[in-house]
Amino acid sequence: MRKEPPALAKVVPQIEASGKGSVVIDGHNYGLVMTGDGARAVELPAEALRPPAQVDAPPGLDDLPLHRGPFVGRTSELQRLDAALAAPGGVLVQAVHGLGGVGKSTLAAHWAATRSHGCVPIRWINADSPTGVHEGLVALATSLQPALAEALTQGALAEYALQWLATHTGWLLILDNVNDPGDIAPLLARAPGGRFLITSRLATTWHDVTTVVRLDVLDQAEAVDLLTRRAATTAPGRNMDGAAELCAELGYLPLAVEQAGAYLAQNLLTTPRAYLDLIGRDPAMMYDQGAVGIDPERTIARIWRATLNRITADQPLAADLLRTLAWYAPDHIPAELLGDITEPVVNAAVGLLTAYSMITADPATGTLSMHRLVQAVARTPDPDDAHRQPQDIDAAQHHAIVGLSLPDSTHSNRAAWFRLAPHVAAYCRNAPAATDSPWVARALNNMGVFLDTEGFNTEAVRYLERAFDFHQRPGKSRSNPEAHAVRGNLAIAYGNAGFPRVSLPLAWQSLQDNINALGEEHPRSLTALNNVAGALYRDGRLADATSLYERSLQLHTATLGADHPHTLTARNNMAIAYQRLGRVRDAVTLLEENLRTRKRVLGEDHPQTLLARVNLADAYKVGGRLGDALRCFAENADSCRKFLGAAHPTTLASDEGIAAVYQAHGETGRAIALLEETLLARRRLHGDCDPRTLECRNQLAQAYQAAGDLPRAIGYFEENVTLKTDAFGEDAPTTLLARNNLAHALLGKAGHACQAVRVFEDNLARRERVLGPTHPDTLVSLRNLAFAAREAGDQEGALKYLRLELHRREQTLGANHTDTVVSRENLAFFLAEIGRVGQAIPLLQANLALRLRHDGPDHPDTIAAYETLQAAAEYAEDEE
Template structure:
């Protein structure tokens, strides 16, 4: 046994990967790889280090040892070793542990590498055969794709063993002879490649055997015949290394360290490679196919990426040279698997069509179970019965085209399976099936309101990426289901603070509803109201007011004079008046909304709390603290009782009450309210949601007012960063952060920093609120004050300098 073989054996015996051994010895993984492949030997000092680590003498570790004659190797493997084989060490280690250590067992287990076509099952089996050849007395390879390949493999094994029956025309006699040999010999490895029918194991394998059996298959369901090891696509680092080596950008024995060097030296080329590995989902066959094309054409990675975007169908059909171990291209591999799977049940084809038009990961089962009636008559019938549904899922997963995640109740499909299947569908089919999916999504996606319970948000988040994709894919705008899904998606995005994404969806929904229902329909009014709310969130107050006035007009002219929606419009118009400093206009609107909601629902409804809170805000801004406090308290109590203590609306009441206490210098009361409001919003909305910035900014103001400047500054910066990122630099709330931070610097005598910030705030407020808004006037007054203070300070400094010069 050579040193490389001995090193590999000792490493695997300790269940170590090449990287783990290198880390333990403070060496490079490349050195370990070169030693095991016989390309180099370590220097003397490292030899001693290896000897100590493995507990072997130098002679044991480095002296060549010959296998005894009883281990003469029978080799019957039809493929050459892949020089570009990359990574996959954990699979090879696990296989060796399972196969080699169980050779002496009385009843050897069968081990199966299973997974999607093109994921590299054959290549791992081949690399295992070459790497561990000397661990076995014989290695036989059986191509299990067809009867012809089985017969051919059987004859080759008989000839390799020089059995008397090797020339017998009776296939059964040849098989019996091979089985007899396997029964009477030990330490052999039998590899069945591409098994689609597990029944062949019963034909070939003897009942008593003393060897190892490995099979590769797309089948996920192995029953009692084999122990399975699922093979997944390459991880990012493995995929990058494989692609770059296969395309001859790097040498065949390159390491991950060299890939990282490429990211620094040729960052644009590295970025293209990252994009390609992502597009191909780490599928080795696709990466090999791309590498072969790049090697043959020398077109370069950027050109190939552009071709993949524009000519994907053709590229996926081109296998290239050097693919003798997997002669079929990606498109053929997947097309055959899709056809074979779909033939097993008529609903399987429809299921795969739906999954092809969704995002590849985390496809939620509830889309089918709850919205299945919209997914065609065949699939709809299956979705309504749990047993039928499970049967169809089992069939769809049987060739590893789909993977089911039972705990999460989701599926996943490889993106290249999607690509190949999508290319087989006509544009008419794509549009028709997308329309069906949109109808199903509209049934399943909840409508989010300000008082919506948080678990519903989780449901929205599961469905959101699929809804966005389908909304983007469907081009014909003649469906109310499309308008409804666009509206619901926009509602959720607005609640999550993703305003820029929400706006085009609201506008699309509005356009469709106006077209189908007419511009004066009540549903159109509701949409106008929510689009106005979005514009209010964005600080676009003039646009918001126009939409609300139009919605109010529709509701007032409706046959039943829709009082509840009139109250909603009046409340929202009151918010706009309040934001623009028109306090006299705001109060009667709030009072009207409060009166309607109390009459309709009683005094303890969440909408009543909304009106009370808004009135309290109005009074606080006018300095009417006595009128404000009891309304804040009442609104908080109603919300906690109806929505629970951890709802975002409760956080709103807590924040506003804290603002009142801060303005009254009741700091001890204000601080825990700010902290609780921040905690609720971070927990429910996420740490970077625009609404989180509000209590953060208030808390910073609180610390500033108490001259705790070290505490205040990082919180100011955090709130400002959130607002700039999600609302933009020209939003009134961004201006509020800049204004408050200016006061913070002013208090510390940092007048230049303060002046710069307040000038930015003044410009934003002038453009978004107008020059007569109270907040614009506030910023103008602060700017003037700072200018005077700065001038006074500079004049004082000059006077001091003159005095010092005169005295000098």
């Protein structure tokens, strides 16, 4: 039986899948096929497929950062941003630049959130790097179309955001903390229809920006307000003692003030003053530490560390320069202190620091400025900070003091000395004395001598004391010539500052040291001899002082020559001693010669020439030549204003001399007006307790007294007594002088004679104990006590004191001295007043003979003596 063949299969095409995860579909498929690890499917709504130009910004797209603290100040900056936004035109780019921590981001966020700018949406982009800009654009795209986050790559999302910005208007982008303009350049170029607000530490790269706002620190009131409001969030009404001082220490930098306020809010028992003390004890920790809840990367130390990381990556020298600048005053730092500023590497480093707002350069003055808190952080060692390693800070401190190498000539480089003075002062504040080196001692000595010469004696003492202390350290050679020089300079400064008793032993020791080491005729020994004479003079020992001054002038002339500046100083000093001894004619002769020589040798405008003219004018005044005195003082005042400035001590001394002549002429109103101005200038220049300020106040009080305004005079005298007691002690000679003048004013006030007697008696006892019975000031006390006793009705007491004064003056000054003559006249007048004319006439006859011999027949004092004697003789005849 034949078999049938099998049925043939239906022939169809054969499809095979190949590879891992592949699939084969046989027939129609209407579903989603997914394959591969992590495969996902995204279902987009139809609107997500619209091009960016057709997408409107939904509500609630703003993403400004939350600022928890209070916002203070910045009115003018906000108004500038408002004005720029209101101006018509196309794309608007505004830039706010400034130091890290100055509040740029806070200002931008506050302006965007509170002003009526009408921008929608407002987007915040952290633009400190290309990555930050990219992430900000991606966030904008996904906020516009959330579904695209699953469908597009990061690059495609950023492109989507750029297209949206390019096709829409009215939006505002805040590009925060831009470190490189190149990071945002493509964004600015492609999106011309909106508004940009840029914040950056970069100060010099915003040439094409519509509005540039340089943000500075807060003012004092704003900073205190910010600190108080921030600290009071947890304890309203808390103790804010020291708030102003703390804000000043922080340089009114908003971030630093906020950091401090947050710390105070967290530590309720800590006052601002206590926080200030914490900074002094552990600055590294306080600058780096924030309160709980504060971003640790937002403390002032870490913000500037990040900036320096960027700067030093390009220019390592920049950190060295910043650490060096940290030792100077914050403002007006001469660029040459950093070395040769034209050196390419130095120039590049300074430029980079300026670009990042770490310093500010002023091309008009050739100076740099640096925020005081940046300085404080930069000179505070921190082993955890690569830019603040202890050895690097020590090296910077040394470079800073070497940079303060002072010019040699105090006159020809006078302006340079004054430019450096605040930076020497800042170095002294910032550097502990324990770190002083020979470089430091040398700089302090030189600056001390300069300031003492210029009349800033109190400041000079501070520098010279520190230099002296350095040379007195254990192990230091006492025979070092520099140590001898410092001791002598300190002695001079003490004397000029009103401390003759402190000055004298130093001056004697300096003289002995120099003679032993160098010989009597060496210039340093001659200077030391002159200094001893000056200390004796200020201590009232006029005879001893004059003897040494004469010896000093003789040696100076023989050794250095008659025209040497040191010889001229010796001649000036001797003349002033002669004047004090009553030898006014001799003094005038020497001072006239000195002025002529100084003009010829030093020039008309030299400070010593101008000072010589003041001394001559004063001698004219004392000698009764008021016209010559006024002319001389007035000419000098004009020259001083021209060459030294209106506020220079010699200028003010000239004005005080003019006022004294006015008062001698009876023009008390003019004298008072001029002295009021001069006192204000003295207080600004020297402070209230400087001897020159105190003397100016005393002169003003005497002018009011002469004008009959005793209440005002007494007020000034009392103020002087208080200031001198606080500054020098109640038994200091200058304090006793102030008490004497106060008592004299009380004597003129009705009903206060007995009170004046008590003050004079107390003052006399103190002066006899402190100064000795024959000191000139003690003799003045005797005379004043006599007049007070007379006013109080105690005739015998007055007579006793007048006779004792005359006896002591004849013993110490001699019968011919001007002060002795005046004492003799006073005794004679009082004897005549109480009816003892017969006893008065011999005294008046002796005085007339002395006046004729000393002053000549035509001198006003001689004429007055003759008339007084004649009147007394006629009175005696009438009595008989």
